[in-house]
Amino acid sequence: MTVNSNRAFGGRFALSIRAKLAIVALVLLVIPWVGYNYVKTIERLLRDNQVQAVVANARAVATALQDRPRLIELRASEAATSSEDPPRAASDEIKFLVTGLARAGSRIWIVDRRLQLVATAGNLDQPAAVLNEDLAFGPLEHAVRAVLRTVFERVQRPSTAVTEEIIPNDVVFGGREIERALDGTASWRWRAAPDGRAAILTALNPVWVGDRVAGVVVVEETTQPVVSLSNRALEQLVAVTLIAFLVGALTLFWFASSLSSRLRNLRDEAENAIDSQGRVRGLVAGEHARDEIGDLSRGFSTVLERLAQYNAYLETLAGRLTHELRTPIAVVRSSLDNIKLQEAAPGSDVYLGRAEEGLNRLETILTRMSEATRLEQTVRTGERETFDAKTVLAGCIAGYSAAYPQRRFALTMTDEPTLLSGAPDLFAQMLDKLAANAVDFASGDDPISVALYRRENTVVLRISNTGPLLPAEMKGRLFESMVSVRKESAQHEPHLGLGLYIVRQIAEFHGGSATATNRADGKGVEFELWFPVAA
Amino acid sequence: MRRRIAIVEDDAVIRANYADVLTKHGYEVSAYGARAPALAAMRSRLPDLVLLDIGLGDDVDGGFKLCQDLRALSATLPVVFLTARDGDFDLVSGLRMGADDYVTKNMSLPHLLARVSALFRRAELLREPAQTDSIIERGPLTLDLNRFAITWRGVPVDLTLTEFWLVHALAKFPGHVKNRDQLMSEAHIVVDDSTITSHIKRIRRKFSANDVKFDCVDTVYGLGYRWKAVD
Numbered sequence: 001m002t003v004n005s006n007r008a009f010g011g012r013f014a015l016s017i018r019a020k021l022a023i024v025a026l027v028l029l030v031i032p033w034v035g036y037n038y039v040k041t042i043e044r045l046l047r048d049n050q051v052q053a054v055v056a057n058a059r060a061v062a063t064a065l066q067d068r069p070r071l072i073e074l075r076a077s078e079a080a081t082s083s084e085d086p087p088r089a090a091s092d093e094i095k096f097l098v099t100g101l102a103r104a105g106s107r108i109w110i111v112d113r114r115l116q117l118v119a120t121a122g123n124l125d126q127p128a129a130v131l132n133e134d135l136a137f138g139p140l141e142h143a144v145r146a147v148l149r150t151v152f153e154r155v156q157r158p159s160t161a162v163t164e165e166i167i168p169n170d171v172v173f174g175g176r177e178i179e180r181a182l183d184g185t186a187s188w189r190w191r192a193a194p195d196g197r198a199a200i201l202t203a204l205n206p207v208w209v210g211d212r213v214a215g216v217v218v219v220e221e222t223t224q225p226v227v228s229l230s231n232r233a234l235e236q237l238v239a240v241t242l243i244a245f246l247v248g249a250l251t252l253f254w255f256a257s258s259l260s261s262r263l264r265n266l267r268d269e270a271e272n273a274i275d276s277q278g279r280v281r282g283l284v285a286g287e288h289a290r291d292e293i294g295d296l297s298r299g300f301s302t303v304l305e306r307l308a309q310y311n312a313y314l315e316t317l318a319g320r321l322t323h324e325l326r327t328p329i330a331v332v333r334s335s336l337d338n339i340k341l342q343e344a345a346p347g348s349d350v351y352l353g354r355a356e357e358g359l360n361r362l363e364t365i366l367t368r369m370s371e372a373t374r375l376e377q378t379v380r381t382g383e384r385e386t387f388d389a390k391t392v393l394a395g396c397i398a399g400y401s402a403a404y405p406q407r408r409f410a411l412t413m414t415d416e417p418t419l420l421s422g423a424p425d426l427f428a429q430m431l432d433k434l435a436a437n438a439v440d441f442a443s444g445d446d447p448i449s450v451a452l453y454r455r456e457n458t459v460v461l462r463i464s465n466t467g468p469l470l471p472a473e474m475k476g477r478l479f480e481s482m483v484s485v486r487k488e489s490a491q492h493e494p495h496l497g498l499g500l501y502i503v504r505q506i507a508e509f510h511g512g513s514a515t516a517t518n519r520a521d522g523k524g525v526e527f528e529l530w531f532p533v534a535a
Numbered sequence: 536m537r538r539r540i541a542i543v544e545d546d547a548v549i550r551a552n553y554a555d556v557l558t559k560h561g562y563e564v565s566a567y568g569a570r571a572p573a574l575a576a577m578r579s580r581l582p583d584l585v586l587l588d589i590g591l592g593d594d595v596d597g598g599f600k601l602c603q604d605l606r607a608l609s610a611t612l613p614v615v616f617l618t619a620r621d622g623d624f625d626l627v628s629g630l631r632m633g634a635d636d637y638v639t640k641n642m643s644l645p646h647l648l649a650r651v652s653a654l655f656r657r658a659e660l661l662r663e664p665a666q667t668d669s670i671i672e673r674g675p676l677t678l679d680l681n682r683f684a685i686t687w688r689g690v691p692v693d694l695t696l697t698e699f700w701l702v703h704a705l706a707k708f709p710g711h712v713k714n715r716d717q718l719m720s721e722a723h724i725v726v727d728d729s730t731i732t733s734h735i736k737r738i739r740r741k742f743s744a745n746d747v748k749f750d751c752v753d754t755v756y757g758l759g760y761r762w763k764a765v766d
Contacts, residue, residue, distance in 0.1 A: 326619035330640035334552035337644035399757025
């Protein structure tokens with residue numbers, strides 16, 4: 001498989017489809033960035049709004065006080081004479097006025113020219129309604145929020161942090177803004193809230209009494225609502241993005257996986273479409289798919305079908321050739337016979353003999369070819385009987401000792417029953433081919449070892465000889481029609497590479513299969529055939 | 536009187552060659568290249584023996600049809616298929632059409648002549664009483680070498696010439712194993728091993744048709760066949 005995958009992915013920077021799609025999915029990451037920017041813009045907009053509102057509020061309070069200069073003047077003069085007992089009525093009135101003008105969550109101080117606090121109203125605590133969580137969160141977000149709560153809580157501590165009770169001194173005393181306000185200029189500024197997260201907006205507006213500034217209205221609001229709103233928006237954004245990303249990634253992953261698994265199936269099937277016996281099978285993976293992979297599969301199937309037809313043509317080629325050659329050979333044969341029956345010219349015997357020899361070789365070829373063709377027919381219509389492989393094998397090996405006196409055969413057979421369903425004649429014919437093959441290739445003095453044994457429900461026949469190894473390129477092709485590894489020069493008689501083809505045909509007729517491998521000790525070749533035991 | 540042989544063969548050269556050699560051996564030969572003229576000629580005058588090719592030009596099974604027609608004209612006329620087709624199917628069909636023998640074209644002319652003369656002898660002697668000197672008896676088996684006829688337990692077994700020669704080769708020396716090459720040369724044929732196997736199968740079947748217990752033709756795996764003697 002390693003070899004296969006190297007080939008399939010060749011090249012150093014090769015990426016699988018899944019990896020490529022994962023990279024494409026990274027583009028999705030731009031969504032949270034865009035979202036973040038959007039939320040931040042909105043937040044800025046809200047703050048600007050807040051600034052305007054607070055400034056307007058301060059101005060409104062100042063205007064209200066301008067209309068009632070008595071309140072602030074009185075308060076100031078009384079404070080100058082007696083700080084012990086401020087008159088209740090004036091104090092309550094200014095408080096009432098300021099409280100009426102204070103917005104929720106804002107704090108109003110009124111300071112006179114001597115920077116003494118005249119009145120105060122409101123505080124910076126948040127109105128609760130804004131934090132109603134159930135309003136904005138759907139169930140899905142809730143789930144995500146539940147999972148990510150710890151993360152969120154670390155990032156944005158809930159703003160339960162105490163807000164400052166009073167306006168810090170540096171705002172009022174020595175603050176540049178308050179001096180400018182006392183000079184008659186309205187202004188505003190940001191400062192950090194004590195919890196360090198939100199900011200506090202301070203707007204100052206002078207209170208004119210006549211043509212002089214009698215005091216300053218200081219209105220403060222925290223940005224807490226805006227911050228918390230933007231935090232929640234961010235939270236939602238993260239949740240939605242995460243969900244979308246997760247769903248998108250999973251979908252892409254699933255899609256990529258199914259795609260690559262389909263392609264892998266197709267590849268595996270295409271690789272095994274031509275089996276070790278040289279037969280071609282069609283593809284079934286993605287056969288009915290109505291996409292490009294289906295097209296690929298069908299296209300490949302068509303190619304394979306053509307290959308199968310060609311193979312079938314090759315296999316019947318021997319048969320056709322026999323038939324076609326027989327007539328011209330008959331012409332030559334009968335002509336030669338006629339010459340022989342006539343009074344021959346002196347010296348023509350030699351040539352007649354040679355012609356005869358050539359003709360005999362041609363006929364041997366023809367006989368071999370017709371043997372294979374005839375076998376194909378027999379196998380197709382073959383009658384079956386149950387026979388004992390041991391009997392046939394023992395008889396044949398005894399025969400081979402006589403037929404090949406130069407070569408010894410070492411036979412080992414199991415005691416278990418080895419009944420097969422098929423034709424003993426064909427089985428013997430198959431043994432003939434295997435023996436002839438082993439004898440032709442055997443070298444040295446080692447006997448050809450033949451073993452018959454049971455392996456579970458199969459009968460295994462193994463024939464092994466010492467001698468030259470199988471060439472690597474012939475692996476798996478040996479049992480095809482007209483394939484031979486014999487060297488041209490070593491041939492005494494014609495070989496068409498039909499012997500092992502016949503072996504394969506007969507093995508298959510018996511429901512079995514055949515393989516040829518190099519021996520483990522590297523000294524020779526081993527043929528192994530499996531047959532199912534007859535029921 | 537010279538014996539008359541008809542050759543029906545579409546290949547002109549082979550036809551001429553066969554005609555030449557048969558003429559040289561004293562037969563009167565008439566050669567035809569197609570079915571219709573051959574049948575017309577044989578209707579007017581029946582030859583003594585017919586050599587038939589199966590495929591006659593475009594007429595793929597012309598030989599088979601001609602054989603049927605000839606059998607309708609005469610039940611005893613010896614007919615030999617001489618063809619390029621060597622499949623079992625054609626062989627069986629040919630013999631079923633009533634041919635006396637079926638040989639492939641690569642047969643040598645001497646083999647063909649032997650076959651022709653054997654067939655003539657058989658046709659001739661069938662009408663005469665058997666001569667005892669040419670009879671071989673092997674238990675229930677009787678072989679008449681002159682008439683190429685075989686009986687098993689007194690019942691004649693209808694064998695082709697090739698089959699007769701094969702049985703003769705085996706039964707001559709019961710118990711001796713004959714390999715396929717020996718059998719081929721005794722039967723004057725050159726075929727592949729599996730053809731011998733199917734001949735043997737057919738012989739067994741023909742004997743078994745008369746006697747289900749027949750098992751005298753014994754396969755010796757790896758060597759060949761032998762005749763198993765019975766009492």
